[in-house]
Amino acid sequence: MKDEPHPGALWRRTFGRWGEDLAVRHLQAAGMVLLSRNWHCREGELDLVLSDRERVVFCEVKTRSGDAYGTPAESVTAEKIDRVHRAAMRWLREYRVGWCRTRYDVVTVFARVGRQPVIQHFAGAF
Numbered sequence: 001m002k003d004e005p006h007p008g009a010l011w012r013r014t015f016g017r018w019g020e021d022l023a024v025r026h027l028q029a030a031g032m033v034l035l036s037r038n039w040h041c042r043e044g045e046l047d048l049v050l051s052d053r054e055r056v057v058f059c060e061v062k063t064r065s066g067d068a069y070g071t072p073a074e075s076v077t078a079e080k081i082d083r084v085h086r087a088a089m090r091w092l093r094e095y096r097v098g099w100c101r102t103r104y105d106v107v108t109v110f111a112r113v114g115r116q117p118v119i120q121h122f123a124g125a126f
Contacts, residue, residue: 015063015065015111016063018063019061019062019063019109019111019117020037020038020047020048020061020063022063022109022117022119023048023059023061023107023109023119024037024048026107026119026121027048027050027059027121030121031052031053032050032051032052032057033050033052033053034049034050035049035050035051035056036048036049036091037049039087039091041087041090041091041094043083043086043087043089043090044083044084044086044087045083045087046058046087046088046091047059047060047061048107049088049091052103054101055100055101055102055103056092056097056100056101056102056103057102057103057104057105057123058084058087058088058091058102058103058104058105059104059105059106059107060076060080060084060104060105060106060107061107061108061109062075062076062106062107062108062109063108063109063110063111064108064109064110064111065110065111065112065113066112067110071108071110072108072109072110073106073120073122073125076125076126081104084104084126085104088102088104103123103124104124104125104126105121105122105123105124106121106122106125106126107119107120107121107122108122
């Protein structure tokens with residue numbers, strides 16, 4: 001019998017996916033083009049890979065419903081930044097992208113119950 005995911009884990013995954021959907025729409029409305037989403041490799045995962053037509057942008061998305069454990073942006077740790085950098089280098093190799101300009105952004109989605117979500121885009125966050 002296959003283990004079923006814990007309901008809390010399933011909710012967090014669904015909530016995170018919803019936040020990523022909002023982030024994608026926000027970034028596309030700003031003129032960015034989505035290249036990859038939830039791209040995995042042994043180095044880690046890239047939430048979003050986009051182009052602003054001048055560079056490749058690797059974007060970490062953090063969605064939170066409260067700030068009991070800090071703000072969404074505060075959850076981007078030095079360890080996470082390192083994993084994103086390593087995964088980004090792998091993505092560039094996998095897609096045979098030669099030298100190009102890159103940028104690392106963070107988009108936060110803060111969604112309190114009963115309120116409109118607040119989306120913030122931190123370009124060049126790390």
